[in-house]
Amino acid sequence: AIQWRGVIAEYADRLPDHVQTHVVTLGEGGTPLVPAPALDRRTGAHVLLKVEGQNPTGSFKDRGMTTAMSAALHHGARAVICASTGNTSASAAAYSAAAGVTCAVLVPDGKIAMGKLSQAVAHGARLLQVDGNFDDCLVAARKLAEAYPVELVNSVNPDRIEGQKTAAFEIVDRLGDAPDVHVLPVGNAGNITAYWKGFVEYAVDGPATRTPAMWGFQAAGAAPIVLGHPVTEPETVATAIRIGNPASWDRALAARDESGGLIEAVTDEQILAAHRVLSREVGVFVEPASAAGVAGLLMMAEQGRVPHGARITVTVTGHGLKDPQWALRTPDGSEVRPERVDPDVVSIVRALGLEEA
Numbered sequence: 001a002i003q004w005r006g007v008i009a010e011y012a013d014r015l016p017d018h019v020q021t022h023v024v025t026l027g028e029g030g031t032p033l034v035p036a037p038a039l040d041r042r043t044g045a046h047v048l049l050k051v052e053g054q055n056p057t058g059s060f061k062d063r064g065m066t067t068a069m070s071a072a073l074h075h076g077a078r079a080v081i082c083a084s085t086g087n088t089s090a091s092a093a094a095y096s097a098a099a100g101v102t103c104a105v106l107v108p109d110g111k112i113a114m115g116k117l118s119q120a121v122a123h124g125a126r127l128l129q130v131d132g133n134f135d136d137c138l139v140a141a142r143k144l145a146e147a148y149p150v151e152l153v154n155s156v157n158p159d160r161i162e163g164q165k166t167a168a169f170e171i172v173d174r175l176g177d178a179p180d181v182h183v184l185p186v187g188n189a190g191n192i193t194a195y196w197k198g199f200v201e202y203a204v205d206g207p208a209t210r211t212p213a214m215w216g217f218q219a220a221g222a223a224p225i226v227l228g229h230p231v232t233e234p235e236t237v238a239t240a241i242r243i244g245n246p247a248s249w250d251r252a253l254a255a256r257d258e259s260g261g262l263i264e265a266v267t268d269e270q271i272l273a274a275h276r277v278l279s280r281e282v283g284v285f286v287e288p289a290s291a292a293g294v295a296g297l298l299m300m301a302e303q304g305r306v307p308h309g310a311r312i313t314v315t316v317t318g319h320g321l322k323d324p325q326w327a328l329r330t331p332d333g334s335e336v337r338p339e340r341v342d343p344d345v346v347s348i349v350r351a352l353g354l355e356e357a
């Protein structure tokens with residue numbers, strides 16, 4: 001096909017039948033692997049970015065939402081619910097609009113980025129701000145879905161994982177085999193679970209001869225898996241991964257250990273520094289949480305722990321326009337204001353410091 005048809009049509013033979021009877025798609029998946037010479041230089045590896053911000057709603061969640069929403073229609077659901085730090089709610093709202101079902105989202109009060117909030121509202125979701133954090137929202141959403149006729153579309157829903165594993169397939173299909181290392185940010189730990197499932201399936205009976213080491217990175221203020229215990233008050237600028245008690249904790253540990261990988265923490269400073277490298281030297285604009293994987297990779301390089309010449313893929317999970325405020329801050333935290341000039345060439349030349357030709 002000339003046009004990418006969405007992950008259910010493209011990977012039909014590797015997805016369950018029940019997501020294929022009432023397919024809800026917005027053309028998700030088929031995202032590019034973008035070379036990042038600036039990261040090659042810093043790491044001594046060959047780094048490719050899987051740019052998931054190019055999905056329909058601007059994050060990787062769409063891969064799992066096409067499958068979860070299609071399954072919901074198959075089950076005859078009329079309403080769906082999710083807890084979210086923002087991207088899941090944006091995706092659920094858009095796919096609910098496409099499916100013609102009612103969508104309710106629970107988000108932590110005041111801690112969700114404006115772009116994501118506006119998406120959920122624009123697509124007509126019932127948005128409730130909960131006086132609590134993401135973990136509180138998820139507990140409530142799970143209880144609700146047990147007691148009422150609404151389908152839960154968080155990543156604890158196995159159909160979400162099925163859809164999200166297609167990103168691993170795309171990487172192997174493009175490279176011809178699995179990379180040496182796959183790097184990604186970890187929040188509720190659904191995505192690392194999904195990538196690992198995809199890489200394993202492709203190594204068992206697909207085109208891959210091996211699986212990559214999985215390197216996951218949490219934000220230091222929200223790093224329960226690294227610390228080995230839940231964090232009751234998670235804090236980080238990377239609001240998407242501000243999560244203290246990840247639902248797929250065990251499966252993240254399994255992915256780490258079975259793959260010979262690691263899960264470590266990066267500070268907000270490291271996240272914002274990586275965000276700047278991606279913006280200024282690679283040309284890829286991401287939201288802060290999406291820079292956590294790159295921050296981790298750069299930290300590993302500084303510690304001399306990146307194998308020379310390794311082929312490394314890094315998922316950058318969400319688009320920069322979701323949460324653009326960080327681009328308008330200098331490293332010392334002050335606000336960037338556009339320079340004003342008069343509308344004449346002399347003023348503009350002077351402002352830019354141009355020499356005469």
Ligand code: F0G
Nearest residue numbers: 084085087088187188189190191317318
């Ligand atoms: N990056 C972004 C941009 C995210 O939105 C999330 C999760 C993650 C990384 C972490 O992925 O949870 O599968 O480990 N966002 C969820 C949400 C929690 O509600 O949008 P994970």
